[in-house]
Amino acid sequence: MPLRLMLLFVVLTPLAGIIQVENGAYGANVAVWGYPNGASYAFAFYGLCAFAGAWLVTRGAIFAAPRPSVSTPTNRMRKASLRLTHIALVVNGLLCIVTLFVFGSFAVLTGDVAKGEFRSSLGGLGALAFLTLKWFAPSVFAFACAVYSFAGRPTSARPSLILLGLVTFVIGLSWGFKTSGLVTILPGLIVLLWAAPMRKIVYSILLGFGAILLAFTLFDTLEGTTYGGVLEFLLARATVYQGDVSWYIWDMWVSNTPLPDYGNTLLVVVGDRLFSLFSGITRADPERWILAHYGSLLTYTIGYPIEGIEAGHSVTGTPFSEGVIAAGAIGVPIFGLAAGAVAGFVYRQIATALGRRNPVGVALWCNYSVFGLFSWLNGGDIVQLFHVAVIVGAALCWLVLRTLYSLARARPVSHRPYILQAST
Numbered sequence: 271m272p273l274r275l276m277l278l279f280v281v282l283t284p285l286a287g288i289i290q291v292e293n294g295a296y297g298a299n300v301a302v303w304g305y306p307n308g309a310s311y312a313f314a315f316y317g318l319c320a321f322a323g324a325w326l327v328t329r330g331a332i333f334a335a336p337r338p339s340v341s342t343p344t345n346r347m348r349k350a351s352l353r354l355t356h357i358a359l360v361v362n363g364l365l366c367i368v369t370l371f372v373f374g375s376f377a378v379l380t381g382d383v384a385k386g387e388f389r390s391s392l393g394g395l396g397a398l399a400f401l402t403l404k405w406f407a408p409s410v411f412a413f414a415c416a417v418y419s420f421a422g423r424p425t426s427a428r429p430s431l432i433l434l435g436l437v438t439f440v441i442g443l444s445w446g447f448k449t450s451g452l453v454t455i456l457p458g459l460i461v462l463l464w465a466a467p468m469r470k471i472v473y474s475i476l477l478g479f480g481a482i483l484l485a486f487t488l489f490d491t492l493e494g495t496t497y498g499g500v501l502e503f504l505l506a507r508a509t510v511y512q513g514d515v516s517w518y519i520w521d522m523w524v525s526n527t528p529l530p531d532y533g534n535t536l537l538v539v540v541g542d543r544l545f546s547l548f549s550g551i552t553r554a555d556p557e558r559w560i561l562a563h564y565g566s567l568l569t570y571t572i573g574y575p576i577e578g579i580e581a582g583h584s585v586t587g588t589p590f591s592e593g594v595i596a597a598g599a600i601g602v603p604i605f606g607l608a609a610g611a612v613a614g615f616v617y618r619q620i621a622t623a624l625g626r627r628n629p630v631g632v633a634l635w636c637n638y639s640v641f642g643l644f645s646w647l648n649g650g651d652i653v654q655l656f657h658v659a660v661i662v663g664a665a666l667c668w669l670v671l672r673t674l675y676s677l678a679r680a681r682p683v684s685h686r687p688y689i690l691q692a693s694t
Contacts, residue, residue: 271471272460273617273639274332277324277610280647281317284588287513288313297514298506299585300572309520312599313513316590316606323610324617332617336465343422351421355430357677358414361670362437365407373399375444378489385446385489386582403445403454405663406670409637411438412457413671416629419461439481448485448507452478457636464624512648515587518572519594530571532596535564535651541658556580564592564651571595586649609647612655616643630671634664 291297291304324332370376373395377383383391392399414434418427435455442454463471486500497503522529538545545562546552553559556576560566568591569584570576589609593601616639623631638660646655654660 271336271466271468272463273613273620275471276639276644277320277332277613277647280588280609280644281320283508284513284516284590285310285313285317287509287511288517289513290510291514291517295510295514297510297517299511299514300518302514302518304514304517307517307521307524309517312520312602313516313590316593316602316609319603319606320610320613323607323612324614325610327611327614328617331621332614336621343420343424347421348424348426351417351424352427352430354417354674355414355427355434357674358410359430359434359437361674362407362410362434362441365402365410366437366441369399369402369407369441369444373402375446378446379444381488388446390582401663401666403442403450404641405637405667407438407441408454408457408640409633409667409671410674411435411455412461412636413629413633413674415458415461416624416632420627420629443485443488446489448482448490451485452481453640456640457633460620460636460639461632464620512586512588515568515572515585516591519568519587519591522571523594523598529595529598530561530567532564532567532592534562535567536653538563539653539657544658564653565649568592568595568650589647589650589652592650592652605652608652612643613647630668630675633671634667637667638664 287295288310292306292310293304295304296302297304321333370379373392374383375388378385378388389396411434414431418424418431421427435458438455438458439451443451459474463474466474482504483500486504492500492503497506519529521527534549537549540548549562551558551562560570560576560579565584565586566579568587569579572585574583574585589605590602593605595601597604616635619635620632620639623635642655642660646652
């Protein structure tokens with residue numbers, strides 16, 4: 271259910287935004303009042319291709335109701351769940367302290383430092399800070415959620431798991447984005463809601479919306495905007511802001527405006543240092559550097575100056591925009607099918623790990639579904655699916671999760687840790 275909703279979100283919300291822009295809404299990212307250009311039809315076709323790709327790879331399973339795992343938890347499994355949840359709480363508690371007081375994100379929560387200034391001030395700690403935000407903290411929470419689910423969701427572990435979720439949420443929230451707290455706990459929520467009824471899904475969405483409102487109150491303001499209320503702004507943020515770049519890129523193609531070279535953006539998959547070593551392109555040549563990185567290239571293409579991009583400004587355009595830049599109109603079905611196929615592949619990996627009762631695999635794939643798959647489906651830049659940083663982050667995270675087993679004196683057998691096996 272969660273991955274199906276994720277796919278629906280990244281298709282329907284930008285489409286709603288494009289329709290509004292084609293009907294005259296103002297595209298704030300592109301600084302243009304909209305007009306009809308056929309982008310909504312093209313994007314709808316992209317969405318249909320994405321759904322087709324997901325259906326083909328999963329044989330329709332992604333659009334069916336997931337079957338809950340049936341097992342008979344033992345007292346040993348329940349005790350193991352409680353023990354592992356306590357260890358996870360200690361780990362993420364320490365990560366929270368490091369994030370707040372070593373990385374300095376506590377100043378973001380208090381309003382003393384802006385979120386952009388915080389990120390730029392990390393310096394040599396940046397790699398560890400991003401690993402904590404995107405891999406360690408969310409994966410540890412998802413791991414605990416998987417163990418808790420396999421053990422029959424024992425009530426004894428529930429208070430500790432809730433506290434663990436709150437600590438993980440604070441780690442994300444302290445980065446200052448409206449959705450960062452929610453996104454950090456999303457891998458764990460995917461585990462908990464995998465086979466949940468729609469009623470629980472709706473409750474979770476409402477709680478998530480409340481978290482976004484809280485983050486907006488803490489870190490953002492309507493000053494300088496044309497919106498009369500927070501709800502109006504968030505609705506526009508979820509639709510028009512998600513679709514105006516795609517509308518603009520499509521308009522460039524139909525008007526025969528030259529689009530940038532897409533091929534170079536794939537070379538950064540090896541990491542910036544190796545890319546510079548092999549290509550000779552460095553930050554000292556800002557224009558060539560920007561044109562070699564898809565996110566910056568997209569922002570530059572819609573008209574932002576180099577100085578603004580270097581200061582951290584960026585926009586998102588979905589794989590639809592990426593397909594148009596890469597191959598024109600033919601790129602729409604290619605990237606649409608690819609988007610659905612990758613979503614279907616990740617769905618199958620999570621479902622397989624759940625079926626095998628493998629909490630490490632569940633945690634890693636759920637984390638990847640958020641910080642790899644969803645990031646690409648929502649903003650484009652296919653390289654982030656298999657960037658060297660993703661491989662390194664997943665490997666380090668695997669070591670962390672395996673260490674949790676050792677600390678809890680769990681003895682894994684192959685891919686099926688015995689403490690999580692149902693009794694026979």
